[in-house]
């Protein structure tokens with residue numbers, strides 16, 4: 001029997017635990033007092049249920065710069081581009097996967113009522129508005145926001161009610177794990193989300209082949225293919241402003257070049273320009289990840305440094321300098 005996570009059944013169970021549709025409430029992780037809080041440069045805010053995240057454009061040598069979400073946010077907010085920007089983060093208290101490199105402690109991914117609390121979207125926006133020196137980006141993260149697509153829509157509506165929809169840029173993470181967006185929301189609700197002006201959604205590929213995906217997430221290798229199917233639906237059935245992340249940690253460097261070429265081929269099969277909207281993320285150690293390290297995972301941190309060279313080569317061979325230098329939000333996907 002496989003020891004891999006059964007994504008469909010775990011997702012169903014977690015969705016019921018993190019979302020209260022009749023009362024329009026969402027279960028948020030209490031970050032204050034958690035292991036994750038030890039890595040924060042400033043204390044958790046919003047009564048312990050929020051945090052400030054510092055996004056930086058600069059990255060390590062050899063890694064592409066990271067414009068997400070700074071550059072799309074500046075564009076939508078009509079402000080000059082900058083190199084660093086803060087975001088107000090709320091974390092959904094559940095995720096179906098268990099990435100070894102996740103900077104969130106696993107108990108904050110398990111809908112554990114002792115480290116989480118229920119909030120309506122209006123309560124979240126009220127907490128956000130009371131943050132002193134509040135950032136103009138709200139980041140709905142996790143955990144896996146895929147479990148509760150309603151959350152994103154409800155926050156859009158709450159921002160509109162508060163007269164903040166044009167003052168705030170809304171950013172949400174999607175780990176391409178479920179199709180609840182299409183199953184739980186009506187076409188009309190998806191259209192409303194698509195029409196919401198200041199919204200960007202980042203979809204995270206948890207590896208660049210089946211093996212790295214399973215190694216990273218502890219989910220079944222087949223779920224890697226599903227990530228592409230979900231991305232295809234997002235491209236075809238919504239007009240969200242879509243971006244991507246990819247993590248390049250893997251337990252084997254066999255045929256790294258070939259696997260990376262396949263990965264970029266598969267992205268391009270969805271949309272020729274999709275790789276230009278995907279940003280590779282370098283994995284680093286955090287307090288919650290220290291106890292999870294193994295020899296293979298240490299090795300994976302080293303292999304990602306070779307993998308990023310392969311990614312850079314693939315992009316350089318497929319796109320012109322002009323395409324590679326375009327602002328990320330100007331890259332046409334559809």
Ligand code: SF4
Pocket residue numbers: 095096097098099101102103104109142143144175217
């Ligand atoms: S999918 Fe995201 S939230 Fe879930 S375990 Fe992986 S990194 Fe953490």
